[in-house]
Amino acid sequence: MGRRPAPPKLSEAFLNRQRDEYYWPLEAYNSKSIYLLGASKEGEIPDEMASFEILQAIATLYSEHGFTNEAIMEHHPIQQWREEGVMIPVPVLNMLVNAWAKYLEGPSGMTMGEAFNLEGHGQGKKPKRERLQNILRERQLARAAIAAYLGAGASDAGGISKSEAHAIVAERFNVSEDTVKRAHKKWEAHEMERLRVAGAFSENEDDDLGA
Template identity: 25%
Template sequence: MANPNPPEINIENLPDEPSDATQRFQKRLRYRILSSVDAYEKGVINAAFMAFETLGTLMPLLCAGYIKHEDVKGAYPFDSWRDQTVTIPAELFEAIIRPFDEYRSAGNSKSLDACFGFERITGQGKPPMKKVQIQRDRMRKIAASVARERIFLVGVDETPNSLERAYALTAEEHNVSTDTARRAYKEFGKWIIQSLQTEC
């Protein structure tokens, strides 16, 4: 059976390729984004993967200075993308996009967790980072209580509490030992005091 002839294409009906390099980039980027959006709408990928895929395309070019954000905005296919933007340090974006790009390029040889390394950063048998961060946030709150008891919760004519007294009051408030309050303040105290002084 003979192969069917390919459809004829009328060259005159094809859209012109933009002569300006920025416009060419915007056109190609727009269709790449629309392709990802189409895959999302068909359920092939989810919103998070679509976002990572798009950012992974943009960030290396932006960070290297090859394109400007205004040029990128011109390629966004949706008004909401162009109108609702935020300014975020490029290094933060790079820290997210780099492991995703590694995951995307690794095929089946590397899991998403292995590329991001969220679960264990300090070795086998250690708790996941999200649990470590929960504990750090708890200790930071304890340190803040010590700082307030020590410095900020006193009247004009009152003598500030000693550190030991502040540890004891904080331990009672948070239902922890004074040693825990002491460790928390040792780790986070100077940052807490700086932030409280800034607030005041």
């Protein structure tokens, strides 16, 4: 049997941040908001729903983790937000303001859920909400699997296989290994691209992600 391909090498600066648990919630926010913006742009979820989720994530960083405005702004997914935002990014706030105006100026009988594009025509808001929560859960599992796989490759003890990473994450989150494997396969390319854009990998590294 041939030697197992090594995962991409993480940069030392990124590794130092990952070793510091302080940055973990900020990285999670960055990953989540990048997905939400992409899904909104592709029409997979309403802009307003993405905005509510991003606002909720920002509020959690502020109230539960105690991050400063400056720390949160540094981890906004796009440069424009870092320049124009204070605590709430201006584009997200505008989405909510426009939806509120739509509700106030809409025809009689329009509900707030319809104005905010969270429900309508008998569909109800619960199915959309549940689908989004399932996706965010999948991405959480995928991020954890990628972190375990890449992190082990950067350790002195040597790397592990993806299957071993799946087992670690499955035990941590109390789910099946198949559940982690499916989530990893579905979202790996998206998360790896986010890490590349964030400068997580050393330059001139092979993109082979292993087996």
